[in-house]
Structure formats: structure tokens, C-alpha cells
Amino acid sequence: MVFPAPAIAFLLLTMLFPVAFTLYMSVQRWEFSALDPPTFIGLRNYADFLFNDARFWPSVARTFAFTLLAVAVETVLGVAIALIFNREFLGKGLIRTIFLFPMVATPVAIALVWATMFDPNLGVLNYFVEELGLPPVLWTSDADWVLPALALVDIWEWTPFITLITLAGLSSLPSEPYEAARIDGASPRQILWDLTLPMLRPTIVVAVLFRAIDALKTFDIIQVITQGGADFSSETLNIYAFQNAFNYYHLGYASAILVFFFMLVMGVSILLLRVRRAAE
């Protein structure tokens, strides 16, 4: 097969070395020093973070909590909005265009705008909250609020993606089952739950798969808005690995965490691919 050869060659070239380097580093101790070359320490890095690091497991849990929260809300909201928009009305094309904006806007820039909006004293979000007569929210300063706040940014960016994909899925559904259902006198609610949603499932699962991979890997918005704060309560695996590599100079340790992280994302992807196959 010659067709994919250039692509394979490229991927091997650009990915093989980084993968090999990360694997190699993950069994070394190296602190970026020019004087002390890496020393082989076996699996000690892995053992250390698995059994001996108070910040590691909480960061795993946060990674999943952030992903679950963001992707669940995106899916429910995204599908719901698609069902609402699934009719002909004036301005539908315009709305589809507007819905593209959040996901193509530069994440670093958008994150900075959100950071200014989250400010507990000067930010516009608390102005709205106070206008509603509610007590101000501390957003990124509050250990309980910071993950939902960051998830909110992700939801803002990516709900439209689910909506657009679902809209396309809706428009390509076959019409026969609906006619049959109408003859049987099914209620709109029954049609939605027993017909539309099951038929949409393969589409939604694919969208969820890609969202889940990206949400697990979220880096830009957390690094810009909180850098893992307040008090580590938004420190996900990706952020923790970055801290270890570039702020603590433990490149070996960070590499081991990255290997673990990679396997984790891979595991989730395979799981979702299974679900997808089952759905089909």
C-alpha cells in the first residue's frame, strides 16, 4: 500500500522520537542539568507517583471530574439545542455561523477574556450574579467552584460543536420510522425518546469521543486562568506534569506522569470506541 506511506513516514518521524524520548526519560532521573546526565532509576518514578505523591491521585480525579462535567453538560445542552433548532426558521444559517465562533476562536485569547470576567471583585459575572440578588461567587478563588468555572469555559467553547454535529445527524435520519410511528399514534415525547435519540446515538457517541479526548487533555484554559489554583483545586494531570517538568525541573518524573496520562486517555478512547461499535 503506497498511498499512506508519506503520512506514515511523517508520523513515525515526528512521533517516534518524542514517544521514545518520553518513555526513556520516564525511567531516568534528570533535572535538566548540563553537569549531571540522566541516571537510570528503573520504575522508581512510576512507583513514586503511584504510591508516594499526595498531589498525583487528586489530579487524576480532577482530570476526570472536569471531563465528565464538561462533556456531560455539553452533550445534554448541545443535543437539546440541536432539537430546538431542528426546524426551518429565519436566521438559521446565521445561527449556525455564530455557533462556529466559540470553537474556532483562539483558546489562549478566549481564556484571558474569561479570566477577566471571573474576577470576584471587578469581573462582570459577579455583576450579573449580584443583579440577580444572589451573593457573589468566588469563581476561580473558591476550591469548590474552580473546576465548574473552568468547565463552564469549555462548555461555552464546545457545546456548539455537539449542536452542529447533532443537527447534521438529525437531517440525515431516515423518514420511514417516523411515518410508521405517526401511524401508530406515538406522542412527540415517545418519538423523541424511543426513536430520535436512539437513532442519533452513533453520531453523539463519536462527538463525545472526540470531546472527551480533548477535555482530558485540556491545558491552555487552565494554564491561563488558574495555573492549577486555587490551592491546587484545578490541578489536572496535564498541569501537574507541566509543573513537574518546567517549574520543578523533574523531567524524568514528568515524563513518567505523561506516559501514565497517555495510557489513561488511550484507555478512555478505546472504551468509547467499543461503545460506539456497540451503538452501531
Place this chain on the structure above:
Amino acid sequence: MSTGTAVATGRRSVAAARARPGFGGLARRVAFYALVIVILLPFLFVFYWMIINSFKTLVDAQAWPPKFWGFTPTLANYRALFQDPANPFLDFTINSLVIATGATLLGLILGLPAAYSIARYKQNGLGLVILTARIMPGISFLVPLYIIFSRLGMIDTYSSLIISHLIVTMPIIVWLMVGFFEDLPRELEEAARVDGASMFGTFWRISLPLSKAGIVASAILAFIFSWNNFMFSLVLTSVNTKTLPVAVFNFMGYSSINYGAISAAAALITLPVIVLVLFVQRHIVQGLTAGGIKG
């Protein structure tokens, strides 16, 4: 192309027809549009806030209660961006354009045949490798890429940036195009093969022209993701190839308390992407959804 066309032309499905408001539905129609506006508001507000703040002085931008309108607009934030001789934003924009274009074109050259063979010959192993590229955490590339390109003496060159951005662009192109190629009617290709066309000839003369819409869509998305990339650009650029996100982030970084300046920089970098989307939105929707449905 069937799926894509269906979406683009907004073919009414039965489900859509069923949901259509009836005769005396003026009240319902008003309620519907009210609902649409409520849904859109949060998405639009962030952009509104970014743009409006970019025209405020620092004092206005940090004012309490926040000023939604009724302040004296200033261009000072944009002037500061453009007139700083140490920050040639035009150069940064050109760098970003060259790199994103290069990474997109190369991504197409490498990605289209790969996507085609995945779609036609079920090369799922290759699909898995490309999925792996998507799964790898970005930070695990940083040090290795620097090592490779510094040993090759390619730091701060367009080539190194284009190659590194391919890690971002190629998987997108492949992911979207597999869906497109799978939708192509096989009959045309088979007819061409019967007429004696080579495999490559079939791909080149039959399959590619039929997938034009998908190619445009995936190219645009690849371009946008390359344009937005910050991580690889940061490590591999220096003074000669600095891209817009790195430059703008730098500007935001040291003025991180200046809401107006942050907003101007954010608006400046977002604007080209938004304009691009406005021109080609139909293709993107088509591409995203085709790729999304087929996966």
C-alpha cells in the same frame, strides 16, 4: 457527498417538518425566537465583552459597576499594539500566515492519501496511529521537538514550525476526510478502474474532485487549528518566526492586569479567524458534520 449536501442545503427531514410551528402559532413563534435569543446570548456576550472592553481605557475597563455602553471609546489599546516598534505585528501576522498555510498544504498532501486508504481499504491500524497523534499530550512533544530541531539547526525557521504544526493539522484532515471518502459512490471509481485508470489516477481524477467540499472544509479547520497553536510555536520560534499567538500572549502576559489591552489583543487574534469563518462557514459546517457523523 450525500450527507454534506443534505446539511448544506438544509433539506428538511421529517422530524424537522413535524416540529414546524402551525397556523395560529404567532405566540409560539415569538416564544421560539425568544428562546433562540436566550440560547445565543451567552455565546455572543463573551465576544461582545471582549470587543467593547478593547475600546475602553483601563479605568473604564475596571470600573464598577461594569460599563456595558456609554463610555468614551478609545483606540489607545489598538494603537499600543500596532505602534510599538519592538512588536512588529504585521511581521507576526505574516509568520502565522506562512506557517498555517504551509502546515495546511503539507497536511493535505500527506493526509488525503492516508484518509483515502483508510476509507477504501479499511486501514484501521493507520487510523489508530493517527488517533495516537491526537491523544499524545502536547507537552510530551516540547523537549523532544526542541532537541530534534536544535540539533538540525532548524530552530526559528519556518520549516521546523510547519513540520511541528503538522502534528496538529494532519490528524484533523484525516479525521474529516475519512468520512467524506467513505460517502463517495464507489461506482464511479470502479468504472474508472475498469477503463484502465491506475489506483492513483482514480484517486486523483475521480475521488479528489468529488470531495472538493470536504477538502476545503478540512483545510480551513486545519488552518485555524494551526493558527491558534501556542505550545509548539512557543518552543520553536524566536525573533524571526514568532507567531501571532505567542506575540499576543506575550503582550497580554506583561499587562495581565490591563483588561482593555488584553481584550484588544484577544480581539486582534480572533478577528482573522472569525472573518475566515464568515466566508466559508457553509463548508466548515459541512466538513465538521460529515467527519463527525462518520468519525
Place this chain on the structure above:
Amino acid sequence: MTTSRSRRLGGAALNRRQVLGGALGATGLILTTGGRSPASPSAAQATFDWKKFDGSRIRLLANAHPWTNSVKPVLAEFQELTGIQVQAEDLPEAQFRQKLTTELSQGTGSVDVMMSAPAQEGLKYDQAGWYEPLDRFVQDPALTAPDYDFADFAPRPIEMQTVNGKLIGIPVQLESTMIIYRKDLFEEKGIAPPATFADLEAAAEALHAPDDRLFAIGLRGKGAAATSQWSSFLYGYGGDWLDPAGAPALASQPAIDAFTYYGNLARNYGPRGVENNSWAENVALFQQGQLGILVDASVFKVNVEDPSASTVAGKVGYAVFPQGPAAHDVAGFTWGLSIPASAKNKEAAWYFVQWATSKAQNLALLQKGVPVARQSTWQDPAYVETSNKEFDQAQQTSIQISKHTSNPPVVSVQEVRDAVGPVIIAAIQGGDVPAAAQQANETVKTIIAQSG
């Protein structure tokens, strides 16, 4: 989290006119003071060969800092004087460190001059073999201009730029924790600048009016970022990061007192959500007139005095950090220019470092509001003419009494700061401080045992 350690300017430095104005100011001074600057040849200069490395190229990697903003527009002057071309690249602090670490670790010699803050990374960089000692350049008359006057630098910043007995950088900026306060509000309430910790708390109590959106005191609350400003309180209670034997002393009584006092102050008289506030958030609040007192680095004077960014410009007073129950000490901090051991053009790099830290450049910096390390600059008539005497006084006294930097004297500075941050947050939230301190102390013990 290193971003929070930043020393960057806000809107002030962005204004191009001001930048150019500063540069012009500096040029004007060179003319009037006649030949003190290396840019204008004098009798003494005639013997020093500024063109020795004509045609070289050097690369500068810098933090996006007021110093960088100030020097970038005048790089052409350096090139004219020496014929050395400078490629200057600056990035926000977190990205700057990431890139510098990556490049230095490969030893490819890609960086000739770098900005470095020894209190943050001095021991680490020295351990990694990244610093070229500068003593030999300073002492070499063939490489250092006769009017450079190294002795003019205050002893304290030079001490801070000396790591394991080697001079590893020349300071471009020198700051300390300071009391930055609203003069008008203090007068209104009839209170004087605080001289002791008790005064500080009393002043905060008198000023605090959260219902009118006036919070008495801006202290950093964001974990690791807060440790640098908290450290002055630690020293005031007679504590230190390590005990004389080198073991962490963060659960000692002075440390617990400092955590508790700091946490109470922030909780009772601070803005809401102070746990995510670093300097940027607090400076913004102060600029908006929502803070009575800002306890932070003296370098932020330029932000609060910038009329285009601050609603309180001209109403600001400055006082030395107050005396603690056990000592009168305050944390100092300095950024300097260093030469990596792997640099390819060390001599040309040194030419740049000495030009950038010359008297003329120091004056230009100080006139833009960046506190500098040369003593003569603070007395220069061109500066004194328009300077804020209260600030000058507070800055000079701070440097005189300062016996510590703002960071722990260890290799793993950031890791230790991250470990101590939670204690500050526990203190702000009214948690169990002794238990949190004990836990942090154990963590720090492990970190020091592993990495130093």
C-alpha cells in the same frame, strides 16, 4: 504558578510615547551630564575599545519585565556603540522559564544573555552549571570600561546576585516588600503609616468598609505566589524558612504566628476571593480605589501612579514594611542579567550586560519608575528633581534593613513555595494552621532531601 512571581508592569509601560519619552530623556541626560555614559566618548573612554566585538551577534532571552520594555527601544544605541547586534526575545515569566530551561538543558549555546532572578532560581541554575561567573569580566580592565564603577552597586543586591561565592549576574532591578497606601484615606481617618504589625492591623480595621467596596488591605492569597510577600511577616516574627541546621522550620512558633497573623489580616480586612489574588488582581483593585493598603513589591509604584490606569494616582503614600514583634526585616528581590556557561559569545555578551547596567541605563530605568540597584542613580539630580521623596526614603530604608530575600534558600524554590502555599490558604480560611504547617514542613523536608 511562577507567573505570580512576576515583576511586570501594566498599562504604564505599554504607552509608546512614554517609552520613547523615556529613551529621549535618557539621551538628554547623556548630553547634560557630559560623558558619564558609555554612549558618549570621554577622555577615560578613549582607552576602552567598545568596538572590540564589532560584527558579533548575541541573543538575549528575557522575561517580559519593565526592564525589557525599557531596553528594547534603545538597543540600536548599543549596536551603534559596539557594532554588536542584539536579538532580543522576551516572554511572559512562565513561558520565559519554560523556554530558557529547555534551551539551557541542551547546552547548544543558543542564549548569550539571560534575565535571571537568583532568589528564585540561583541555586538551581548554579547546580545545573548554567551560570558563567562574572567576576573575571568585572575585574578585567580590557573588558570593562573604566567608568563602569562596579562599587556603585549597593552591597545588598550584589550579595543577592552572588551564589556559592560566584557573582552570577548584575542587577537591573531591586525591590522590596513595601506598604503602599492611600494617603487621602489615611488622613481622613487620622491614622499614620503603620510602624508595627499591631499598627497595620489597627489601620486595616479603621479603613475596612466592604459595603462601600473599600477593602482595607491587599495581601496576596494565591498559594505559592503569596509566600514571597508572607515571608516578610515570617522574618518580623523572628522566623526563617530553615533552622540553623538547614532543616525546614515552617512549623516553628514564629512561622505559625506569621501564618496566623497574615491569614487573619487577609480574611478580616481583605477583598473577597483573596485566595486567587496575586499581585495583578490586587494592583488592579488598588488602581480602582477599592483597596486602602497594598502590601506588595515596591516595583508596583509605577502602576498605581499611572494616571491612564489608576484612579488613585497622586494620592498614594509609601512606607517601610512595619516592624515585627521580634525583628525589623523585609524581603528583598532582584532581577539581573546573567551569561549562560554555554554562551558562544561571552565577551560580547558581557559588553551588553555592562552597557545595560551602566549609570546612564540605570537612570533611564529609574526615571520610568523601576527601582534600580546603583546607589548614585538615586542621588542623580536628574532623578531627584522630580522624584517622590517618600518613596525614595522607603526604598532606601528597606534595602538597608533587608537581611533576607523573599524566597526559601533552597534549590527547589518553586516546589517548596507550592508546598507552603496551602498553609497560607488554610490560614486565610481560618483552618487548622499548626496542622497545615506541620504537614507542609514534612513535605518540604522530603523535597529538600530529594532535590536540595
